[in-house]
Amino acid sequence: MLPVVAIIGRPNVGKSTLVNRLAGGRDAIVHDQPGVTRDRTYRPGFWQDREFQVVDTGGLVFDDDTEFLPYIREQALAALTEASVAIFVVDGQAGPTDADQEIASWLRQQSVPVMIAVNKCESPELGGALAAQFWELGLGEPYPVSGIHGNGTGDLLDVVIAHLPETTPADARDEIRVAIVGRPNVGKSSLLNAFVGESRAIVSPISGTTRDAIDMQVRRGEQIYRLVDTAGIRKKKSVDYGPEFFGINRAFKAIRRADVVLLVIDAVDGATEQDQKLAGRIADEGRACVLVVNKWDAVEKDSHTVYTYDRQLLGRLYFVEWAERVYVSALTGQRVPKILDLIDQAVMQHRRRVSTSVVNEVLAEATGWHTPPTTRQGRQGRIYYGTQVSSRPPTIALFVNDPKLFGDNYRRYIERQFRQNLGFEGTPLRLLWRGKKVRDMERASANRATKV
Known part of the structure; x- marks a missing residue:
């Protein structure tokens, strides 16, 4: 250090x-x-x-x-x-x-x-x-x-x-950057303190206690995690220009820079409209995500509680339905260590690459079970092939005859098939539907480059 x-x-x-x-x-x-x-x-x-x-x-x-x-x-x-x-x-x-x-x-x-x-x-x-x-x-x-x-x-x-003593700093490239985000008073600072094992951040029932992004390194084995506690994010109309405004901007910057985002939900309040907006922002930024339901010790439970709560949570936070979920208590430490396991899993899937042959095997099976839709004029969508073009998040390009022939329902079906067959738990998966004209233009460009 x-x-x-x-x-x-x-x-x-x-x-x-x-x-x-x-x-x-x-x-x-x-x-x-x-x-x-x-x-x-x-x-x-x-x-x-x-x-x-x-x-x-x-x-x-x-x-x-x-x-x-x-x-x-x-x-x-x-x-x-x-x-x-x-x-x-x-x-x-x-x-x-x-x-x-x-x-x-x-x-x-x-x-x-x-x-x-x-x-x-x-x-x-x-x-x-x-x-x-x-x-x-x-x-x-x-x-x-x-x-x-x-x-x-x-x-x-x-x-x-x-x-200053002479030191050999740890290689920052091996760090996993984790942003802890959520509404005010959901327990983000308590969660950071539970990870670190000390009073690293001020915890208070007063809304808006944390104003700046607070970061801390945690080591488990050979892996180093940089945890960033952020200011509670309220509705935009409720925020005046000043320290809270700057703190929220720091929180959004922390999301963009993170490998994984922990979206902390108050178990007593449940998922709110503001939580929905945060989930949408995480998905738009292409960040891996773990849903952390805090204050689980304060919820009265029976044998069905967790299943009912889980369905309600996914119903509201459908933007990140692919995110793993964990029910914890930062106050007692219940299941807090499990969060690091889910972070490791989400990072691995976020950085994962799949070969073109495997992508096309999944496509062949998916289109065999459910063929692409056909218009009233008799035009049917065709998927020629697919290939992964990038990671962080995993992005797959699908080359088709006409993207307009594939409605939202069929696009969601293809994404589900990729997830069911290949996993990608904890990370967004982006599908790029590229038409025949785009494909021909790319081939022509490649041919020109080869001649030069």
Whole structure:
């Protein structure tokens, strides 16, 4: 695992802006409002020949125990516990405050080296004078930086990497990326904590607790999983521009980047209209999917409950009827380990390739049992052959005389035959119906290329 650099400071001093600068991206949500960052969020960083993880934490406030502030302090302490070095971010424009003094006193009690980054020093001429005010914090030399423009961050990183141990990072190509998505308060953060075995994400009954995408690595045997907890996704009309808007955009980005999406459903509420929309988005993005029905321990059950619930679930989430389903309790840990097995299976099917001969054997049997439809004018659809053209998701091109001759019912029948004979559990399967004109054009193009 990569060494950790923890970013600490009071609210609105520009911690997330500096994280984006140090990590070379714009993944951390930046908004002019206190309390946007709550959980600790990890971003990959690189300087000279060293790789590390930058951990953004929420703004520290010690004299207030309302709402999320105690949880934020808990997450900041957890970040310091695993960090090789901490960067204490202060506001150069505001100068040292009582809150800065309180945080500095707390940091002196921790067993981690601390660097002071005096942010908002956009002017190189004035930066030194602004930074000099912070010698009084008693944590060593303050470094003037600008998270917005990048001034001074190189000098800061030169000092930071001197405290980092040398490591050999795991090969990121072998990671399975898993996005955990769902409506607010369905238990996504509880599920992440159950995987990791620690309080990695803040769990609260207050809707909208998680605002940014929180990622964590989990290893099982030789396989590494990168789990990404995302903000709860509400109806678009209910979302105002601000932290929640940015968090939901991060969630959609996590879906696009994922190998597998865990769509978490509240067992008590059942599948809602918003869950349907999320299922449709997952299918449209071509992502593998596992349906995780959480809070199963809160449902009164008899011998028929799971079967009845399963039918109702598939009836509403028909967009992902191919997804495997698991009924869990993140609170008790019931069947949580089984989710990783289903993730492995979904990834394997999502990346699977089938030979052209096997594809055409399935087509021959399917058309033998149920011939393509015939129009009133006597025109009948014909499938000449099929071949898999890509994976992630598996995509099969079917070359036919005229795609218009194949209605939705017959297209669904062909897809069912592929699934019944070849599997593809847990992944969408795309069929491309290509007409004779398209096929002739492709052949002519190939012939021209061969002559050249």
